[in-house]
Amino acid sequence: MHLAVQLTLASLSQQVLVGLAETTTLFIVSSGLSLVLGVLRIPNISHGALYMLGAFLAYSITRMLGGTAAGFFASLLLAPLAVAFISLVVERFLLSRLYERDHLMLLLFTFALALVFNDVVNIVWGAGYRSMQLPSMFQGSFSFSGLFLPRYSLFLLCVGPLVAIGLWFLINRTKIGKISRAAAVHREMVGAVGINVSWVFAAVFMIGCFLAGLGGSLVAPTQSITQGMDASIIIEAFLIVIMGGLGNVWGALLGSLIFGLTDSLGVLIWPQFSIVFPYAAVIVVLLLRPAGLLRSTW
């Protein structure tokens, strides 16, 4: 192993910045997964498929609105909403019948959902790949003193904290957040108090899936939108969630930071084997703290 690049402060800080932008999408996707896992106790394998669906919907919505910047921003809102609506239908008609089953069944059921979503995408959008453009305001990059940062990465860096703050507000300041936090710890108790847990669950599931759709629509303009783009993100999201502590949204933030930064710094240090770094980080964390970094909700 040799250092391919002279490690300078500049290149290091550049890599950190870029890694943080990558963290944003990881955090958005994995926090949704973590929320669903914590409150509903569903290891939602179809989360990745919903992310993919979000990307495809963002593509279609942007196109329908004429491919303008306004269309892109509209798609950032509408595509996740559409995903959330689909997830609501799925939750009400299918998942709500299965809450009492064990995790294994739920895992397999969501795997089935992922399979179905994949083929639905195949039927609706065709088998090939799609590509959408960044709105012109996000094209190009900023450069200052030898560093460069794509404008869109900067945009992502702004969106990440916004989502985190929104989640914090939702969990700590709203009724639904409080109920769901209680439900995550004592499900029976909340039901006994007379709160309709079923609808709280539906709402939380929708929010979780909204985040998956948001992640998908955020990455849609930067990569080609294809079937199977869910296969790697879902594993990464699960790794992040177990690294952070099952069901802990802040754990998801911490996990995605570790994952995103080891990934981007790994590229700088040992580009040929950079993929190994995040995995290694996960294993080290889990060897030291088998139950994740932060307290899990159960």
Place this chain on the structure above:
Amino acid sequence: MSEASSSLAYRLRSLRRLETFACLAAVIVLLLLPFVLPDFYVYFAALVLVTGLFATSLNLVLGYGGMYQFHHAVFYGAGAYAFALMLTKAHAPLWLACLCAPLVSAVLGFLIGAICVRLSKLYFGMLQLSLGSLVWAIVYRWYSFTGGDNGINEIPLPNAISSTTGAYYLTAVVVVVCLFLMYRIVNSPFGKIFQAIRDNPQRSEAIGVNIRLHQLKGEVIAAFFAGIAGVLYVVVEGTVVPDMLFWTVSLEVMVMCLLGGWYTFLGPLLGAAVIVGLRTFTGAYTEHWSLILGIILMALILWLPEGVLGLIVKPANSKMELSAETGRK
């Protein structure tokens, strides 16, 4: 009441006798198959047997041990890779490769198991999934050694076992022997205690069982048999690819166990036959295989969580679910 229970015991015993009889018949049918069927179906039968062995080895820990074995394919792939690498890189004699490959799987099972058994249920499964993904990533990346995404082709095998019929007979014999061994294991004290841990880990600890150690042993045994299945896969297909270790394969095999019924011994084999059959033969009619699999799986979970064989064996314990639930409350 005693009448009822003795008739129940009788029924169980007669069921067991029926099973033995059916097994003998099945072995004879298996031996005669290549004389009746065209080549392709012989190959298909071999593939079903290999996948069935793989699924049964998973069921050893999943159905009988109650462990959330989310990434069993790693051991399957490890066996296959160890076998292929020993033949192509080390030019080892065939018998040695056959012997060592499952041991490599077992060692991997020990390593992964030793890390994972400290945790239980979902954590166990998730950690295993991530460790397995790491193994996959290494296999996929390590070009000079594993051949990367192309896998290993042109594995030198004598014609006697690489021809369709030869591979079939080897597979059939090995699978039957392995199934017999696994049946013995399931019904041994080890297997009984394993089932006890599945039903109630807390209780098992309280009767003096070291459940971590027991689960680790189970993991190693299951990995060993998965490794054998991996070797047979190489014999039947003549190739090894990193796809074998991908996480979706593990879930597909889990679906086989679920479909056949994971509280039954032969369920996974039946599930493997149905899934492999559907996958092979629907290809001629439709490209929407994953949609079909998804719908089958949903229907199973909603209406048939005990699996097909589970449904048939059910009369013996139909009341169980109900009172088990009331008992829990």
Place this chain on the structure above:
Amino acid sequence: MLRVEGICKSFDRFNALCGADLHVDSGKIVAVIGPNGAGKSTMFKVITGHWKPDGGRVLFRGEPISSLSPHQICRKGISMAFQIVNIFNRMTVFENVQAAVLSHRRQAGKIFRSASKMAVGQTMEILESVGLRERAGCIAGTLSYGDQKVLEMAIALSTRPKLLILDEPTAGMSPEETAVCTGLIRRLTAENGLTVLFCEHNIELVLSLSDEIMVMQGGKTIIQDIPEAVRQSPAVREAYLGGAP
């Protein structure tokens, strides 16, 4: 035989146990009573090793056991029947008991012997003694609630314990079942020379069965004495009647 000295255990900020003491002498039947949430079940789980205490120690025959794991404690000769039914649902009654017997005989690791012929005599003997022989072939999960509790006790007995811990043995039972169960406990202890530690809400049962009674409240021991003395104790009266003189 068993000494519990000042054990503490807290969950989050809630102190389930803070300095509970208990001693059980060989051959005695000791009952633990106290209001809900007094820490009875927690103490039992600490004794059997399911939870590690935050402070204090547990001695069994003079040996500290609080750092051991449940299966090691079981090997020392302590066996417990749980409050919530804890049997192996999907296995037959016979297999339930057999598993415990095999584990006790240290045959759990035997992989290539058929279990169906092993330990049959001893298993059937135990089933006979608790009156479940007829049900041997039934799937355990299909038994009636009372029978499941009895089976639970049978499993606990199968490891040949020196000390048997029963966590609310008759909770949820009908009066008839309770009577049967009480008789069973009395007979089994007499036959096997067991030392028994149990907790129970049914005061009549406690008074009729136990040699000594320990009273707990708020995670502390209030008193441990013979039933008559406990009945007279002002401290107990205070605990149960909420400070009335």
Place this chain on the structure above:
Amino acid sequence: MRKLWALIVCLGIFFCMPFTACFASAAKPIRIGIVDTYSGPASYYSDDVRDAFLMIVDKINSSGGILGHKVQVLTRDDKFRVDLGLSEAKELIMREHVNILMGTINSAVSLAVSDLCKKEKVPFLVTFGKSAKITGADGNHYVFSVDENTAMIGKAAAIALAKKPYTRYWIAGDDYEYGHDLADSLWKNLKKRNPKAVLLGQSWWKLGEPDFTPYISAILAAKPDCLIVATGGPDCVSFLKATKASGLNHKLAVYMHTAAVSIKPLGMDGPQGVLSTDTYYTYFPETAANKKFVAEFEKRYHHEPNAGALAGYLAAVFIQKAYKKAGAINTEKFIDALQGTSVASPVGKVTMRAFDHEVVLPMFVGVTKKEPGFKYLVASDIVTIPGKQIMPSIAGIKAARAKH
């Protein structure tokens, strides 16, 4: 028990159904099986392979077939998975008794199926798998390739790059066979032609990498003159986007195989000035044959053909020509006839090299640019490198096969 029997009967009927279909066909058409990827991103090319192939086959059939036999085509979707592809290939060979097998875009499947075809003695035409091993080190009597391979791409790119003044290189690509093979071949040939070239470093990302920005910033930090991108399929599009977003193409030279084709989905927003090697453009060569082919294809499928269509076209005309030359529907005669055969194609006369069964294809080198009259960036200043110059050396292949 009754349920069990019902299940067994149902399964039996299901599995025997295709059996009956097998016996029903009395006439004996030429059966051609295609195993390829029809779901997921790779289908962008494999759909065109199939479509162009079917288009030519329809023409053949409507003019009376080959030697009086109609051509029948069976397709199977391997989902980019080797195990599926292999079992489908076996199904096509053993159950459907195909005369010829074709496919597939996944080199791993191509290699595995090629091994099988050697055993089963069925000719196998690789349509879009680009591993040089297929007809190189792992080549055999039954496998043919009708598209370019990584050895050829590498050689063509080396020829093009050696003419440029760059010396400091960086290689980046998909971490799978295609990327590594391409990079190896390119670097070996470039080093021969330009001994001053130095390799500063390499980065390999996973297939389907969602975010290239960390890689790009790491590459920029090393300040190379030229970046060689060895990536394929949808990753080309993603990488071109990242190139544009980061302004990479203004800071250093970028080379990528099929850049000028992959840039199409980006419309006018693709990065300019990317050096590209391609085997086929709809707008080049500007010959009557190509214009006719494009027009026919567009009329039938309502979109422009891509490089996959050329492979599909070549496969069909090679099969037709070889059977006609052989004069009988016979595998060995077919193989003998196919070796060294030439056919006319949209890119001119194309020959199947007899020794290694690799097609001799010309390669077009161009630079992406905005051109009037196009809705997307196109390759400009196109230089054609004749097929003969880029073919891998026979001596090299012999050596590689001997080592095996």
